[in-house]
Amino acid sequence: MRADPTFWLIARASGLTAYVLLTASVLAGLVLKSRPFRGLRPAAVADTHRFLALLGLGAIALHGATLLLDGTVHLTPVALIAPGASPYRRLPVGLGVLAAELMVLVYVSFALRRAIGTRNWRRLHWATYAIFAAATAHGLAAGTDTPQPWAFAIYLGAIGSVAAAAAWRSFAPPLTQPRRTAR
Amino acid sequence: MTSHHGRLYALAASILLFFVAWAVVAAHPWAAPEAAARDPRLVALAQREQRLRNEAGLVQRVVVHRSQPPDARRRNRPSSRRCSRPRPQRHPRAAASAS
Numbered sequence: 001m002r003a004d005p006t007f008w009l010i011a012r013a014s015g016l017t018a019y020v021l022l023t024a025s026v027l028a029g030l031v032l033k034s035r036p037f038r039g040l041r042p043a044a045v046a047d048t049h050r051f052l053a054l055l056g057l058g059a060i061a062l063h064g065a066t067l068l069l070d071g072t073v074h075l076t077p078v079a080l081i082a083p084g085a086s087p088y089r090r091l092p093v094g095l096g097v098l099a100a101e102l103m104v105l106v107y108v109s110f111a112l113r114r115a116i117g118t119r120n121w122r123r124l125h126w127a128t129y130a131i132f133a134a135a136t137a138h139g140l141a142a143g144t145d146t147p148q149p150w151a152f153a154i155y156l157g158a159i160g161s162v163a164a165a166a167a168w169r170s171f172a173p174p175l176t177q178p179r180r181t182a183r
Numbered sequence: 184m185t186s187h188h189g190r191l192y193a194l195a196a197s198i199l200l201f202f203v204a205w206a207v208v209a210a211h212p213w214a215a216p217e218a219a220a221r222d223p224r225l226v227a228l229a230q231r232e233q234r235l236r237n238e239a240g241l242v243q244r245v246v247v248h249r250s251q252p253p254d255a256r257r258r259n260r261p262s263s264r265r266c267s268r269p270r271p272q273r274h275p276r277a278a279a280s281a282s
Contacts, residue, residue: 043186
């Protein structure tokens with residue numbers, strides 16, 4: 001008799017959802033920094049950026065919980081906390097665990113911005129690129145659906161959009177504050 | 184500043200995304216038919232399954248026919264059924280050529 005695949009399906013769907021939400025959060029952060037769309041209010045974009053990161057963390061929690069409940073890959077709670085402790089695809093799963101933990105750290109740093117200082121907070125925020133790279137490697141190497149054309153298209157689209165937004169941020173001229181005219 | 188509209192859209196989009204991903208993962212489109220068509224062993228297995236299904240259907244019909252009481256069996260015999268059934272009308276062109 002085959003086991004009920006519900007948890008396995010939810011684990012795969014939530015993993016893909018978490019990846020898309022992480023990508024969207026990174027893109028929102030880049031939009032906030034380089035401001036290609038002048039009509040968007042920075043405060044609203046910043047709030048959406050944080051909320052997308054929170055939703056991504058929720059999807060990651062669901063991904064981990066359903067992988068624990070499902071018996072397909074036999075993950076232990078320790079394997080979900082310690083990178084490299086998983087018997088299943090050790091390196092890619094370890095990268096995924098590391099990315100999730102760094103994402104929690106970066107999200108918590110929003111609240112500790114004043115305590116740690118803006119400069120340190122900015123430095124920590126650079127880890128977002130590493131998180132995105134680790135999450136992409138995790139999805140490509142450990143994802144069950146990666147060989148499917150639609151899943152591969154999601155990864156390619158995410159990498160392309162983040163690369164384009166990062167390039168825009170790097171090469172676009174820096175924003176200047178509007179000068180106040182003397183009266 | 185909290186952007187309620189932004190949060191609402193993000194939440195709705197992520198819930199929609201999750202359920203669409205679930206449906207796509209569960210349905211695994213593109214994968215199964217292509218793989219089945221490529222693997223010759225699976226194609227041979229499918230053909231054998233179809234042949235066995237046909238044979239099982241024939242055997243089932245014979246078993247049902249033999250398990251019926253004699254009267255019903257006589258009534259359901261192909262010759263008696265042919266008599267009871269109305270004769271199909273001939274095509275007008277075929278009738279004209281016959282005459």
